[in-house]
Amino acid sequence: DAGVIQSPRHEVTEMGQEVTLRCKPISGHNSLFWYRQTMMRGLELLIYFNNNVPIDDSGMPEDRFSAKMPNASFSTLKIQPSEPRDSAVYFCASSYSSYGYGYTFGSGTRLTVV
Amino acid sequence: GQQVMQIPQYQHVQEGEDFTTYCNSSTTLSNIQWYKQRPGGHPVFLIQLVKSGEVKKQKRLTFQFGEAKKNSSLHITATQTTDVGTYFCAVAEGNTGNQFYFGTGTSLTVIP
Numbered sequence: 271d272a273g274v275i276q277s278p279r280h281e282v283t284e285m286g287q288e289v290t291l292r293c294k295p296i297s298g299h300n301s302l303f304w305y306r307q308t309m310m311r312g313l314e315l316l317i318y319f320n321n322n323v324p325i326d327d328s329g330m331p332e333d334r335f336s337a338k339m340p341n342a343s344f345s346t347l348k349i350q351p352s353e354p355r356d357s358a359v360y361f362c363a364s365s366y367s368s369y370g371y372g373y374t375f376g377s378g379t380r381l382t383v384v
Numbered sequence: 385g386q387q388v389m390q391i392p393q394y395q396h397v398q399e400g401e402d403f404t405t406y407c408n409s410s411t412t413l414s415n416i417q418w419y420k421q422r423p424g425g426h427p428v429f430l431i432q433l434v435k436s437g438e439v440k441k442q443k444r445l446t447f448q449f450g451e452a453k454k455n456s457s458l459h460i461t462a463t464q465t466t467d468v469g470t471y472f473c474a475v476a477e478g479n480t481g482n483q484f485y486f487g488t489g490t491s492l493t494v495i496p
Binding site: 301303305312313315318320325326361363365367368371372373374375376377378 | 417419425426427428429430431432472474482483484485486487488489
């Protein structure tokens with residue numbers, strides 16, 4: 271298995287532009303998570319899907335952020351419009367939803383908004 | 385989400401010395417997981433603890449869950465330069481066991 275695949279690895283965009291981050295979870299995993307990592311705030315859980323359904327999006331910072339999971343093998347995190355304070359590393363992770371499985375993280379997308 | 389504190393925030397050790405990081409919660413935890421993140425990398429799952437007082441070992445790493453299930457520790461014996469990275473604990477919300485919130489992490493530097 272290739273693991274959790276995220277794209278792009280790096281994204282530099284201008285303030286106000288739309289940014290779309292992509293994630294392909296491990297085949298068979300039915301839970302998917304989006305995290306954001308910054309020095310100031312650490313690893314923050316943004317949203318959690320189970321069987322493609324959003325279960326908890328309370329971590330999504332504001333309406334500029336949205337996430338979708340149209341099928342079991344693909345998810346997107348969109349920021350529109352982007353702001354400099356959105357600069358961070360965004361990780362996607364997947365796991366089995368059964369109790370007690372660890373997460374497998376992707377390599378992350380480093381987003382810089384200038 | 386859960387509020388989880390880890391101490392220390394940073395630790396520098398000479399190669400060969402031991403290292404311990406602690407994870408503390410104000411609430412009783414259903415389970416706890418530990419992850420390692422190398423510089424520039426992504427978190428990698430190490431282990432999960434479920435039972436009160438549980439102790440698990442992976443080579444030079446020893447993981448312990450407190451008797452009251454409110455704290456946990458990770459101890460590394462005789463550190464090596466390959467141990468460099470940030471160690472995170474992660475705790476589950478409620479009893480569902482699958483939605484984890486990460487602690488603040490302990491950054492370990494090993495001086496050769």
